[in-house]
Amino acid sequence: MTRSISTAADLVVRTDDGAELAVTVEEPRDERGPTVVLVHGWGAARAVWHHVAGRLLTAGHRVVRYDHRGHGASTVGKDGITVERLGADLAAVLAQLDITGAVLVGHSGGGFAAMSYATTYRTEAQARVRSMVLLATAAHDRKEPAGEVKMMGNPVFHFALNRGPVGRAMLRQTLGENPSAAVAESNRRMFAGTPRKVRQAYFGCMGEMDMRADLTTVSIPAVVIAGSRDKMIRPELGAVVADSLPDAEFRIAKGIGHMVPLEAPDVVAAAVTEMAAR
Template sequence: MSRTPAAPTAAALSPTGETTVRTDDGAALAVTVLAPLRAGAGSGTTVVLAHGWAAGRRVWSTVTDRLIRSGHRVVLYDQRGHGASGLGKEPISVRRFGEDLAAVLGETGSRDAVLVGHSGGGFAAMAYATADPAGARRLRGLVLLGTAAHDQETPDGEVRMMGSALFSRALRRPALGRRLLGQTMGKKADPYAREVNRQMFAAASPQVRADCFRASRGMDLRAGLAAVRVPAVVLAGEHDRVVKPELGRAVAEALPDARFDLLPVAGHMLPLERPDEIVRAVAGLVARSRA
Protein backbone atom coordinates (compact mmCIF):
# COMPACT_ATOMS: atom_id res chain seq x y z
CA MET A 1 0.00 0.00 0.00
CA SER A 2 1.34 3.41 -0.93
CA ARG A 3 2.29 5.75 1.88
CA THR A 4 2.32 8.85 -0.32
CA PRO A 5 -0.38 11.24 0.95
CA ALA A 6 -2.81 12.83 -1.44
CA ALA A 7 -2.09 16.39 -2.53
CA PRO A 8 -3.24 18.92 0.07
CA THR A 9 -6.63 20.43 -0.55
CA ALA A 10 -7.37 24.13 -0.26
CA ALA A 11 -9.62 23.49 2.75
CA ALA A 12 -6.98 21.45 4.52
CA LEU A 13 -4.41 24.20 4.06
CA SER A 14 -6.61 26.92 5.54
CA PRO A 15 -4.78 28.54 8.46
CA THR A 16 -7.41 27.72 11.07
CA GLY A 17 -10.48 25.60 11.59
CA GLU A 18 -11.82 22.08 11.53
CA THR A 19 -11.25 19.79 8.57
CA THR A 20 -11.50 16.10 7.72
CA VAL A 21 -8.69 13.98 6.35
CA ARG A 22 -9.89 10.83 4.61
CA THR A 23 -7.45 7.93 4.58
CA ASP A 24 -6.92 5.50 1.72
CA ASP A 25 -9.05 2.89 3.51
CA GLY A 26 -11.95 5.29 4.03
CA ALA A 27 -11.50 6.48 7.62
CA ALA A 28 -12.57 10.10 8.20
CA LEU A 29 -10.11 11.71 10.63
CA ALA A 30 -11.22 14.82 12.50
CA VAL A 31 -8.47 17.44 12.41
CA THR A 32 -8.07 20.87 13.99
CA VAL A 33 -5.65 23.43 12.50
CA LEU A 34 -4.82 26.45 14.66
CA ALA A 35 -2.85 29.51 13.58
CA PRO A 36 -0.47 31.26 16.02
CA LEU A 37 -2.02 33.98 18.15
CA ARG A 38 0.95 36.26 17.53
CA ALA A 39 4.32 36.35 15.84
CA GLY A 40 6.92 34.79 18.08
CA ALA A 41 9.91 32.53 18.31
CA GLY A 42 7.91 29.71 16.78
CA SER A 43 6.61 31.64 13.78
CA GLY A 44 6.59 29.55 10.62
CA THR A 45 6.86 26.23 12.48
CA THR A 46 4.01 23.72 12.57
CA VAL A 47 3.63 21.32 15.49
CA VAL A 48 1.56 18.17 14.93
CA LEU A 49 0.16 16.44 18.02
CA ALA A 50 -0.77 12.73 18.09
CA HIS A 51 -2.59 11.49 21.22
CA GLY A 52 -2.49 8.07 22.83
CA TRP A 53 -5.00 5.25 23.14
CA ALA A 54 -8.38 6.09 24.69
CA ALA A 55 -7.65 9.83 24.65
CA GLY A 56 -8.38 12.50 22.04
CA ARG A 57 -7.53 16.01 20.90
CA ARG A 58 -8.69 17.35 24.25
CA VAL A 59 -5.61 15.92 25.97
CA TRP A 60 -3.51 18.60 24.25
CA SER A 61 -5.56 21.64 25.35
CA THR A 62 -2.94 23.22 27.62
CA VAL A 63 -0.06 22.28 25.31
CA THR A 64 -1.90 23.75 22.33
CA ASP A 65 -2.62 27.01 24.15
CA ARG A 66 1.05 27.46 25.01
CA LEU A 67 2.20 26.58 21.51
CA ILE A 68 -0.06 28.99 19.65
CA ARG A 69 0.81 31.74 22.15
CA SER A 70 4.47 31.04 21.37
CA GLY A 71 3.87 31.60 17.66
CA HIS A 72 3.40 28.06 16.39
CA ARG A 73 0.85 26.72 13.95
CA VAL A 74 -0.67 23.62 15.56
CA VAL A 75 -2.32 20.59 13.96
CA LEU A 76 -4.06 18.06 16.18
CA TYR A 77 -6.34 15.18 15.28
CA ASP A 78 -8.36 12.35 16.75
CA GLN A 79 -6.83 8.95 16.02
CA ARG A 80 -9.14 6.62 14.10
CA GLY A 81 -11.97 5.35 16.26
CA HIS A 82 -11.40 8.09 18.85
CA GLY A 83 -13.37 11.28 19.38
CA ALA A 84 -14.91 12.51 16.15
CA SER A 85 -12.81 10.23 13.90
CA GLY A 86 -14.29 7.15 12.29
CA LEU A 87 -12.92 3.71 11.50
CA GLY A 88 -11.84 2.60 8.05
CA LYS A 89 -11.89 -0.74 6.28
CA GLU A 90 -8.57 -1.90 7.73
CA PRO A 91 -8.34 -3.17 11.30
CA ILE A 92 -6.60 -1.09 13.92
CA SER A 93 -2.84 -1.61 13.93
CA VAL A 94 0.29 0.37 14.74
CA ARG A 95 1.21 0.39 11.05
CA ARG A 96 -2.23 1.76 10.16
CA PHE A 97 -1.92 4.53 12.74
CA GLY A 98 1.40 5.50 11.16
CA GLU A 99 -0.26 5.68 7.74
CA ASP A 100 -3.07 7.81 9.17
CA LEU A 101 -0.46 10.21 10.52
CA ALA A 102 1.20 10.37 7.09
CA ALA A 103 -2.16 11.36 5.61
CA VAL A 104 -2.65 14.11 8.22
CA LEU A 105 0.84 15.48 7.62
CA GLY A 106 0.30 15.55 3.87
CA GLU A 107 -3.22 16.95 3.80
CA THR A 108 -2.41 19.77 6.22
CA GLY A 109 0.87 20.75 4.59
CA SER A 110 2.81 19.75 7.69
CA ARG A 111 5.56 17.48 6.41
CA ASP A 112 8.23 19.79 7.87
CA ALA A 113 6.61 19.93 11.33
CA VAL A 114 7.82 19.10 14.78
CA LEU A 115 5.93 15.88 15.46
CA VAL A 116 4.81 15.18 19.04
CA GLY A 117 3.43 11.76 19.95
CA HIS A 118 2.23 10.56 23.34
CA SER A 119 2.04 6.85 24.23
CA GLY A 120 0.14 5.21 21.32
CA GLY A 121 0.61 8.46 19.41
CA GLY A 122 4.33 7.86 19.87
CA PHE A 123 3.86 4.41 18.32
CA ALA A 124 2.17 6.12 15.37
CA ALA A 125 4.98 8.67 15.04
CA MET A 126 7.65 5.98 15.08
CA ALA A 127 5.68 3.76 12.68
CA TYR A 128 5.45 6.68 10.26
CA ALA A 129 9.13 7.57 10.58
CA THR A 130 10.46 4.01 10.27
CA ALA A 131 8.26 3.20 7.26
CA ASP A 132 9.36 6.34 5.40
CA PRO A 133 12.76 7.53 6.72
CA ALA A 134 13.30 9.80 3.71
CA GLY A 135 9.98 11.54 4.32
CA ALA A 136 10.67 11.71 8.05
CA ARG A 137 13.92 13.58 7.39
CA ARG A 138 11.81 16.57 6.36
CA LEU A 139 10.53 16.84 9.92
CA ARG A 140 12.12 19.46 12.14
CA GLY A 141 12.10 17.07 15.05
CA LEU A 142 10.36 14.41 17.11
CA VAL A 143 9.10 14.72 20.67
CA LEU A 144 8.09 11.32 22.06
CA LEU A 145 6.26 11.16 25.38
CA GLY A 146 5.64 8.19 27.66
CA THR A 147 6.12 5.78 24.79
CA ALA A 148 8.05 2.71 23.67
CA ALA A 149 9.29 0.98 20.55
CA HIS A 150 8.91 -2.57 21.89
CA ASP A 151 7.80 -4.74 24.84
CA GLN A 152 4.09 -3.85 24.75
CA GLU A 153 2.63 -7.32 25.27
CA THR A 154 -0.66 -6.35 26.93
CA PRO A 155 -2.05 -9.39 28.81
CA ASP A 156 -5.30 -10.96 27.60
CA GLY A 157 -7.04 -10.08 30.84
CA GLU A 158 -6.22 -6.40 30.48
CA VAL A 159 -7.38 -6.35 26.87
CA ARG A 160 -10.68 -8.00 27.88
CA MET A 161 -11.10 -5.45 30.66
CA MET A 162 -10.59 -2.56 28.23
CA GLY A 163 -13.43 -3.89 26.09
CA SER A 164 -15.80 -4.87 28.88
CA ALA A 165 -19.15 -3.18 29.52
CA LEU A 166 -18.57 -3.42 33.29
CA PHE A 167 -15.31 -1.44 33.06
CA SER A 168 -17.03 1.14 30.85
CA ARG A 169 -19.86 1.59 33.38
CA ALA A 170 -17.32 2.01 36.17
CA LEU A 171 -15.43 4.66 34.19
CA ARG A 172 -18.62 6.69 33.83
CA ARG A 173 -18.81 7.08 37.62
CA PRO A 174 -16.45 10.02 38.33
CA ALA A 175 -14.96 9.02 41.68
CA LEU A 176 -14.68 5.34 40.80
CA GLY A 177 -13.35 6.07 37.32
CA ARG A 178 -10.63 8.36 38.64
CA ARG A 179 -9.63 5.69 41.13
CA LEU A 180 -9.47 2.99 38.44
CA LEU A 181 -7.22 5.20 36.32
CA GLY A 182 -5.11 6.35 39.25
CA GLN A 183 -2.01 4.48 38.08
CA THR A 184 -1.97 6.38 34.78
CA MET A 185 -0.93 9.62 36.50
CA GLY A 186 1.59 10.71 39.12
CA LYS A 187 0.50 11.10 42.73
CA LYS A 188 0.75 14.90 42.55
CA ALA A 189 -1.32 15.27 39.38
CA ASP A 190 -3.91 18.03 39.44
CA PRO A 191 -7.45 16.78 40.30
CA TYR A 192 -8.87 18.52 37.22
CA ALA A 193 -6.36 16.72 35.01
CA ARG A 194 -7.41 13.42 36.57
CA GLU A 195 -11.03 14.15 35.73
CA VAL A 196 -10.21 15.10 32.14
CA ASN A 197 -8.31 11.83 31.82
CA ARG A 198 -11.31 9.88 33.13
CA GLN A 199 -13.75 11.62 30.81
CA MET A 200 -11.67 10.84 27.73
CA PHE A 201 -11.15 7.20 28.72
CA ALA A 202 -14.86 6.78 29.47
CA ALA A 203 -15.82 8.32 26.11
CA ALA A 204 -13.66 5.90 24.11
CA SER A 205 -15.38 2.96 22.47
CA PRO A 206 -14.74 -0.24 24.48
CA GLN A 207 -13.98 -2.15 21.27
CA VAL A 208 -11.51 0.51 20.11
CA ARG A 209 -9.83 0.52 23.52
CA ALA A 210 -9.39 -3.25 23.38
CA ASP A 211 -8.23 -3.23 19.75
CA CYS A 212 -5.65 -0.53 20.43
CA PHE A 213 -4.12 -2.28 23.41
CA ARG A 214 -4.07 -5.53 21.43
CA ALA A 215 -2.47 -3.83 18.39
CA SER A 216 0.88 -3.15 20.04
CA ARG A 217 1.60 -6.83 20.71
CA GLY A 218 4.71 -7.94 18.88
CA MET A 219 5.68 -4.37 17.98
CA ASP A 220 9.42 -3.79 17.73
CA LEU A 221 10.44 -0.64 15.87
CA ARG A 222 13.96 -0.36 17.27
CA ALA A 223 15.86 -1.57 14.20
CA GLY A 224 14.02 0.87 11.94
CA LEU A 225 14.69 3.79 14.27
CA ALA A 226 18.39 3.64 13.38
CA ALA A 227 17.53 5.14 9.98
CA VAL A 228 15.42 7.98 11.43
CA ARG A 229 17.98 10.79 11.36
CA VAL A 230 15.80 13.46 12.92
CA PRO A 231 16.63 15.35 16.13
CA ALA A 232 14.46 13.93 18.89
CA VAL A 233 13.59 14.41 22.54
CA VAL A 234 12.15 11.48 24.49
CA LEU A 235 10.40 12.30 27.77
CA ALA A 236 9.24 9.78 30.38
CA GLY A 237 7.56 10.21 33.74
CA GLU A 238 9.55 8.91 36.67
CA HIS A 239 6.46 7.11 38.01
CA ASP A 240 4.96 5.96 34.71
CA ARG A 241 3.34 2.59 35.41
CA VAL A 242 1.78 2.22 31.95
CA VAL A 243 4.95 2.42 29.83
CA LYS A 244 8.09 1.81 31.86
CA PRO A 245 10.55 4.73 31.69
CA GLU A 246 13.39 2.44 30.66
CA LEU A 247 11.48 1.71 27.45
CA GLY A 248 11.60 5.42 26.63
CA ARG A 249 15.33 5.37 27.26
CA ALA A 250 15.59 2.46 24.81
CA VAL A 251 13.82 4.57 22.18
CA ALA A 252 16.35 7.37 22.65
CA GLU A 253 19.22 4.89 22.42
CA ALA A 254 17.83 3.44 19.17
CA LEU A 255 17.52 6.85 17.50
CA PRO A 256 20.75 8.33 16.06
CA ASP A 257 20.16 11.82 17.46
CA ALA A 258 18.01 11.79 20.57
CA ARG A 259 18.03 13.05 24.15
CA PHE A 260 16.22 11.25 26.97
CA ASP A 261 14.82 13.14 29.95
CA LEU A 262 13.21 11.54 33.00
CA LEU A 263 10.62 13.88 34.55
CA PRO A 264 10.51 13.61 38.36
CA VAL A 265 7.20 12.80 40.06
CA ALA A 266 5.28 12.60 36.74
CA GLY A 267 3.26 9.59 35.63
CA HIS A 268 2.12 8.49 32.19
CA MET A 269 -0.21 11.30 31.11
CA LEU A 270 2.47 13.88 30.33
CA PRO A 271 0.27 16.11 28.11
CA LEU A 272 -1.92 16.69 31.18
CA GLU A 273 0.79 16.56 33.82
CA ARG A 274 3.78 18.32 32.23
CA PRO A 275 2.69 20.60 29.35
CA ASP A 276 5.50 23.11 29.96
CA GLU A 277 8.23 20.49 29.51
CA ILE A 278 6.64 19.46 26.21
CA VAL A 279 6.56 23.04 24.95
CA ARG A 280 10.19 23.53 25.99
CA ALA A 281 11.20 20.39 24.11
CA VAL A 282 9.48 21.71 20.98
CA ALA A 283 11.16 25.11 21.38
CA GLY A 284 14.57 23.49 21.67
CA LEU A 285 14.10 21.50 18.47
CA VAL A 286 12.85 24.56 16.59
CA ALA A 287 15.84 26.60 17.73
CA ARG A 288 18.18 23.81 16.72
CA SER A 289 16.62 23.47 13.26
CA ARG A 290 17.12 27.20 12.66
CA ALA A 291 20.70 27.13 13.86
Protein backbone atom coordinates in the same frame (compact mmCIF):
# COMPACT_ATOMS: atom_id res chain seq x y z
CA MET B 1 -3.71 31.03 30.05
CA THR B 2 -4.78 33.25 27.16
CA ARG B 3 -4.71 31.26 23.93
CA SER B 4 -3.03 33.37 21.23
CA ILE B 5 -5.17 32.17 18.31
CA SER B 6 -5.90 34.20 15.21
CA THR B 7 -7.85 31.40 13.51
CA ALA B 8 -8.96 27.88 14.34
CA ALA B 9 -10.50 25.37 11.97
CA ASP B 10 -11.85 21.82 12.28
CA LEU B 11 -11.12 19.69 9.21
CA VAL B 12 -11.59 16.08 8.10
CA VAL B 13 -8.80 14.02 6.55
CA ARG B 14 -10.07 10.96 4.69
CA THR B 15 -7.66 8.02 4.57
CA ASP B 16 -7.26 5.50 1.75
CA ASP B 17 -9.37 2.95 3.66
CA GLY B 18 -12.23 5.37 4.25
CA ALA B 19 -11.54 6.48 7.82
CA GLU B 20 -12.42 10.10 8.53
CA LEU B 21 -9.91 11.72 10.88
CA ALA B 22 -11.07 14.80 12.78
CA VAL B 23 -8.34 17.45 12.72
CA THR B 24 -8.03 20.84 14.42
CA VAL B 25 -5.67 23.46 12.99
CA GLU B 26 -4.93 26.54 15.11
CA GLU B 27 -3.00 29.53 13.78
CA PRO B 28 -1.20 31.93 16.15
CA ARG B 29 -1.67 35.67 15.93
CA ASP B 30 2.06 36.03 15.33
CA GLU B 31 3.62 33.01 13.63
CA ARG B 32 7.27 32.77 14.66
CA GLY B 33 8.02 29.08 14.59
CA PRO B 34 7.41 25.84 12.71
CA THR B 35 4.15 23.92 12.73
CA VAL B 36 3.73 21.47 15.60
CA VAL B 37 1.77 18.25 15.02
CA LEU B 38 0.38 16.63 18.19
CA VAL B 39 -0.53 12.92 18.21
CA HIS B 40 -2.38 11.67 21.30
CA GLY B 41 -2.23 8.33 23.08
CA TRP B 42 -4.76 5.52 23.11
CA GLY B 43 -7.91 6.11 25.09
CA ALA B 44 -7.41 9.89 24.88
CA ALA B 45 -8.31 12.46 22.20
CA ARG B 46 -6.93 15.66 20.67
CA ALA B 47 -8.37 17.48 23.69
CA VAL B 48 -5.52 16.04 25.79
CA TRP B 49 -3.27 18.69 24.19
CA HIS B 50 -5.40 21.70 25.18
CA HIS B 51 -2.90 23.25 27.60
CA VAL B 52 0.12 22.29 25.52
CA ALA B 53 -1.46 23.84 22.42
CA GLY B 54 -2.16 27.08 24.29
CA ARG B 55 1.48 27.43 25.24
CA LEU B 56 2.66 26.64 21.71
CA LEU B 57 0.28 29.17 20.15
CA THR B 58 1.57 31.83 22.54
CA ALA B 59 5.10 30.93 21.41
CA GLY B 60 4.08 31.53 17.78
CA HIS B 61 3.57 27.97 16.51
CA ARG B 62 0.81 26.76 14.22
CA VAL B 63 -0.69 23.72 15.97
CA VAL B 64 -2.24 20.67 14.29
CA ARG B 65 -3.87 17.93 16.35
CA TYR B 66 -6.19 15.09 15.38
CA ASP B 67 -8.19 12.21 16.86
CA HIS B 68 -6.87 8.73 16.13
CA ARG B 69 -9.26 6.53 14.18
CA GLY B 70 -12.09 5.43 16.43
CA HIS B 71 -11.33 8.11 19.00
CA GLY B 72 -13.16 11.39 19.53
CA ALA B 73 -14.85 12.44 16.28
CA SER B 74 -12.81 10.11 14.00
CA THR B 75 -14.20 6.95 12.40
CA VAL B 76 -12.45 3.57 12.31
CA GLY B 77 -12.15 2.82 8.56
CA LYS B 78 -11.97 -0.53 6.79
CA ASP B 79 -8.42 -1.58 7.69
CA GLY B 80 -9.04 -1.62 11.40
CA ILE B 81 -6.36 -0.82 13.94
CA THR B 82 -2.66 -1.65 13.71
CA VAL B 83 0.45 0.33 14.62
CA GLU B 84 1.36 0.41 10.93
CA ARG B 85 -2.08 1.75 10.00
CA LEU B 86 -1.71 4.55 12.55
CA GLY B 87 1.59 5.54 10.97
CA ALA B 88 -0.21 5.67 7.62
CA ASP B 89 -2.95 7.84 9.15
CA LEU B 90 -0.33 10.31 10.34
CA ALA B 91 1.16 10.31 6.84
CA ALA B 92 -2.28 11.15 5.43
CA VAL B 93 -2.71 14.10 7.80
CA LEU B 94 0.72 15.51 6.99
CA ALA B 95 0.24 15.05 3.26
CA GLN B 96 -3.30 16.46 3.00
CA LEU B 97 -2.31 19.55 4.99
CA ASP B 98 1.00 19.71 3.07
CA ILE B 99 3.01 20.13 6.25
CA THR B 100 6.79 20.43 5.99
CA GLY B 101 9.49 21.13 8.55
CA ALA B 102 7.24 20.32 11.51
CA VAL B 103 7.96 19.31 15.08
CA LEU B 104 6.16 15.98 15.56
CA VAL B 105 5.00 15.25 19.11
CA GLY B 106 3.69 11.80 20.03
CA HIS B 107 2.42 10.66 23.42
CA SER B 108 2.28 6.97 24.36
CA GLY B 109 0.51 5.20 21.45
CA GLY B 110 0.87 8.48 19.55
CA GLY B 111 4.58 7.89 19.89
CA PHE B 112 4.10 4.45 18.32
CA ALA B 113 2.35 6.18 15.41
CA ALA B 114 5.11 8.79 15.07
CA MET B 115 7.84 6.14 15.05
CA SER B 116 5.90 3.96 12.62
CA TYR B 117 5.59 6.94 10.29
CA ALA B 118 9.25 7.91 10.60
CA THR B 119 10.46 4.39 9.86
CA THR B 120 7.97 3.44 7.13
CA TYR B 121 7.89 6.77 5.27
CA ARG B 122 11.55 7.58 5.84
CA THR B 123 12.22 9.78 2.80
CA GLU B 124 8.95 11.69 3.10
CA ALA B 125 9.49 12.16 6.82
CA GLN B 126 12.81 13.87 6.22
CA ALA B 127 10.96 16.68 4.43
CA ARG B 128 7.88 16.86 6.61
CA VAL B 129 9.46 16.51 10.07
CA ARG B 130 12.40 18.53 11.38
CA SER B 131 12.41 17.00 14.86
CA MET B 132 10.40 14.84 17.25
CA VAL B 133 9.32 14.97 20.88
CA LEU B 134 8.30 11.51 22.11
CA LEU B 135 6.48 11.28 25.44
CA ALA B 136 5.92 8.24 27.69
CA THR B 137 6.37 5.82 24.82
CA ALA B 138 8.22 2.69 23.75
CA ALA B 139 9.50 0.97 20.63
CA HIS B 140 9.05 -2.59 21.86
CA ASP B 141 7.89 -4.81 24.73
CA ARG B 142 4.36 -3.44 24.98
CA LYS B 143 2.43 -6.66 24.46
CA GLU B 144 -0.56 -6.48 26.79
CA PRO B 145 -1.65 -9.50 28.85
CA ALA B 146 -4.72 -11.16 27.35
CA GLY B 147 -6.73 -10.43 30.49
CA GLU B 148 -5.97 -6.71 30.33
CA VAL B 149 -6.91 -6.51 26.66
CA LYS B 150 -10.19 -8.32 27.41
CA MET B 151 -10.87 -5.94 30.31
CA MET B 152 -10.64 -2.94 27.98
CA GLY B 153 -13.72 -4.21 26.15
CA ASN B 154 -15.58 -5.36 29.24
CA PRO B 155 -18.96 -3.57 29.60
CA VAL B 156 -18.72 -3.60 33.42
CA PHE B 157 -15.29 -1.93 33.28
CA HIS B 158 -16.67 0.59 30.80
CA PHE B 159 -19.66 1.31 33.04
CA ALA B 160 -17.37 1.88 36.02
CA LEU B 161 -15.20 4.28 34.04
CA ASN B 162 -18.28 6.40 33.44
CA ARG B 163 -18.94 6.76 37.17
CA GLY B 164 -16.93 9.86 38.16
CA PRO B 165 -15.27 8.96 41.51
CA VAL B 166 -14.95 5.27 40.64
CA GLY B 167 -13.54 6.00 37.20
CA ARG B 168 -10.99 8.46 38.57
CA ALA B 169 -9.89 5.93 41.17
CA MET B 170 -9.51 3.22 38.52
CA LEU B 171 -7.25 5.46 36.42
CA ARG B 172 -5.25 6.87 39.32
CA GLN B 173 -2.27 4.65 38.44
CA THR B 174 -1.92 6.47 35.10
CA LEU B 175 -1.03 9.71 36.91
CA GLY B 176 1.96 10.80 38.96
CA GLU B 177 2.32 12.69 42.23
CA ASN B 178 -0.56 14.87 43.40
CA PRO B 179 -2.52 15.34 40.15
CA SER B 180 -5.12 18.09 40.27
CA ALA B 181 -8.81 17.20 40.31
CA ALA B 182 -9.16 18.78 36.86
CA VAL B 183 -6.38 16.60 35.44
CA ALA B 184 -7.85 13.43 36.96
CA GLU B 185 -11.32 14.19 35.63
CA SER B 186 -10.10 15.14 32.15
CA ASN B 187 -8.17 11.89 32.00
CA ARG B 188 -11.24 9.89 33.04
CA ARG B 189 -13.59 11.61 30.60
CA MET B 190 -11.39 10.91 27.59
CA PHE B 191 -10.71 7.28 28.51
CA ALA B 192 -14.37 6.62 29.29
CA GLY B 193 -15.37 8.46 26.10
CA THR B 194 -13.46 6.01 23.90
CA PRO B 195 -15.77 3.17 22.72
CA ARG B 196 -14.88 0.02 24.63
CA LYS B 197 -14.40 -2.14 21.52
CA VAL B 198 -12.07 0.49 20.05
CA ARG B 199 -10.11 0.64 23.29
CA GLN B 200 -9.81 -3.15 23.30
CA ALA B 201 -8.62 -3.23 19.68
CA TYR B 202 -5.94 -0.60 20.37
CA PHE B 203 -4.58 -2.31 23.44
CA GLY B 204 -4.56 -5.61 21.57
CA CYS B 205 -2.81 -4.37 18.43
CA MET B 206 0.74 -4.10 19.77
CA GLY B 207 1.43 -7.80 19.36
CA GLU B 208 5.11 -8.29 18.73
CA MET B 209 5.81 -4.61 18.05
CA ASP B 210 9.54 -3.96 17.80
CA MET B 211 10.77 -0.86 15.95
CA ARG B 212 14.23 -0.73 17.53
CA ALA B 213 16.21 -1.84 14.49
CA ASP B 214 14.26 0.42 12.12
CA LEU B 215 14.77 3.42 14.41
CA THR B 216 18.54 3.18 13.94
CA THR B 217 18.04 4.43 10.36
CA VAL B 218 15.98 7.52 11.34
CA SER B 219 18.16 10.63 11.38
CA ILE B 220 15.48 13.03 12.64
CA PRO B 221 16.62 14.69 15.90
CA ALA B 222 14.48 13.75 18.89
CA VAL B 223 14.02 14.17 22.61
CA VAL B 224 12.35 11.32 24.53
CA ILE B 225 10.69 12.19 27.85
CA ALA B 226 9.41 9.72 30.43
CA GLY B 227 7.62 10.40 33.70
CA SER B 228 9.50 9.06 36.70
CA ARG B 229 6.17 7.74 38.08
CA ASP B 230 4.95 6.17 34.84
CA LYS B 231 3.47 2.75 35.64
CA MET B 232 2.01 2.17 32.16
CA ILE B 233 5.17 2.44 30.04
CA ARG B 234 8.25 2.05 32.18
CA PRO B 235 10.82 4.87 31.82
CA GLU B 236 13.54 2.41 30.82
CA LEU B 237 11.52 1.62 27.67
CA GLY B 238 11.72 5.29 26.72
CA ALA B 239 15.47 5.17 27.28
CA VAL B 240 15.65 2.33 24.74
CA VAL B 241 13.86 4.52 22.18
CA ALA B 242 16.46 7.26 22.66
CA ASP B 243 19.30 4.73 22.46
CA SER B 244 17.90 3.32 19.21
CA LEU B 245 17.62 6.70 17.47
CA PRO B 246 20.93 8.08 16.10
CA ASP B 247 20.26 11.64 17.31
CA ALA B 248 18.15 11.57 20.47
CA GLU B 249 18.29 12.60 24.11
CA PHE B 250 16.45 10.91 26.97
CA ARG B 251 15.00 12.89 29.89
CA ILE B 252 13.06 12.07 33.05
CA ALA B 253 10.20 14.30 34.23
CA LYS B 254 10.27 13.90 38.01
CA GLY B 255 7.01 13.11 39.77
CA ILE B 256 5.08 12.79 36.50
CA GLY B 257 3.07 9.72 35.56
CA HIS B 258 1.98 8.46 32.17
CA MET B 259 -0.27 11.35 31.15
CA VAL B 260 2.54 13.82 30.42
CA PRO B 261 0.48 16.21 28.22
CA LEU B 262 -2.06 16.67 31.04
CA GLU B 263 0.37 16.63 33.94
CA ALA B 264 3.31 18.61 32.57
CA PRO B 265 2.31 20.89 29.65
CA ASP B 266 5.18 23.28 30.46
CA VAL B 267 7.69 20.45 30.10
CA VAL B 268 6.22 19.47 26.73
CA ALA B 269 6.07 23.03 25.41
CA ALA B 270 9.66 23.72 26.48
CA ALA B 271 10.89 20.59 24.69
CA VAL B 272 9.01 21.59 21.54
CA THR B 273 10.50 25.09 21.62
CA GLU B 274 13.96 23.59 21.95
CA MET B 275 13.47 21.07 19.14
CA ALA B 276 11.91 23.72 16.87
CA ALA B 277 15.33 25.32 16.73
CA ARG B 278 17.00 22.10 15.50
